[in-house]
Amino acid sequence: NAGVTQTPKFQVLKTGQSMTLQCAQDMNHNSMYWYRQDPGMGLRLIYYSASEGTTDKGEVPNGYNVSRLNKREFSLRLESAAPSQTSVYFCASSYTVSSTDTQYFGPGTRLTVL
Amino acid sequence: GQQLNQSPQSMFIQEGEDVSMNCTSSSIFNTWLWYKQEPGEGPVLLIALYKAGELTSNGRLTAQFGITRKDSFLNISASIPSDVGIYFCAGQWAGGTSYGKLTFGQGTILTVHP
Numbered sequence: 744n745a746g747v748t749q750t751p752k753f754q755v756l757k758t759g760q761s762m763t764l765q766c767a768q769d770m771n772h773n774s775m776y777w778y779r780q781d782p783g784m785g786l787r788l789i790y791y792s793a794s795e796g797t798t799d800k801g802e803v804p805n806g807y808n809v810s811r812l813n814k815r816e817f818s819l820r821l822e823s824a825a826p827s828q829t830s831v832y833f834c835a836s837s838y839t840v841s842s843t844d845t846q847y848f849g850p851g852t853r854l855t856v857l
Numbered sequence: 858g859q860q861l862n863q864s865p866q867s868m869f870i871q872e873g874e875d876v877s878m879n880c881t882s883s884s885i886f887n888t889w890l891w892y893k894q895e896p897g898e899g900p901v902l903l904i905a906l907y908k909a910g911e912l913t914s915n916g917r918l919t920a921q922f923g924i925t926r927k928d929s930f931l932n933i934s935a936s937i938p939s940d941v942g943i944y945f946c947a948g949q950w951a952g953g954t955s956y957g958k959l960t961f962g963q964g965t966i967l968t969v970h971p
Contacts (some may be wrong), residue, residue, distance in 0.1 A: 747899070783943060783963055785863075785962050785963045785964055786945070786961040787961070788958050788959065791958065800912075801958060802958070820925030833899050833900070835899075842907075842949040842950070843888065843907060845890075845902050845905060847902075848900050848901070850898055851897075851898070851899050
């Protein structure tokens with residue numbers, strides 16, 4: 744089992760460009776999440792999907808959109824990238840959103856916006 | 858929103874020494890989690906705590922869920938070079954609009970000198 748996979752691993756964009764970060768999990772989890780990690784700030788939740796067909800905003804959703812394509816895949820889209828979106832993006836999944844279900848993280852996508 | 862304060866921000870220790878780090882919150886959590894992140898990887902769960910006062914060990918790691926539900930600590934005994942990484946605390950509140958969302962501390966960077 745690969746667990747949680749993310750593509751690409753690295754990306755450089757120019758301001759105003761768009762891109763989609765891909766995430767897939769093979770653990771048959773119902774819930775998936777997107778976080779961003781900035782130096783000295785820990786991880787902050789951007790969006791999450793409690794189950795297939797639902798998505799909800801997290802702490803920092805502005806400038807992002809998400810799509811829960813199916814049970815396995817959850818993508819994050821930047822429509823018009825800004826330098827403030829330079830960050831490391833992590834996807835995670837868990838069996839449910841219950842506080843007793845562990846969230847498992849992917850290896851991250853390192854995004855630089857020039 | 859909920860905030861976690863994690864301390865210390867960084868630690869430089871000699872191999873064999875014990876390590877302590879802690880997190881405090883402005884509000885209560887139902888679950889406290891401790892993650893470790895190594896360079897280029899996503900966070901990996903070390904210990905999960907589900908009840909106030911709970912003390913849980915995982916090898917050389919011991920963590921406690923504070924009685925007030927607003928704090929947690931992690932101890933690492935007899936540190937070794939492979940303990941190097943960033944340690945994050947995270948809290949989860951199973952109620953209201955925060956359901957399913959992890960709130961992370963800023964991280965403690967641990968360096969172990971052989």
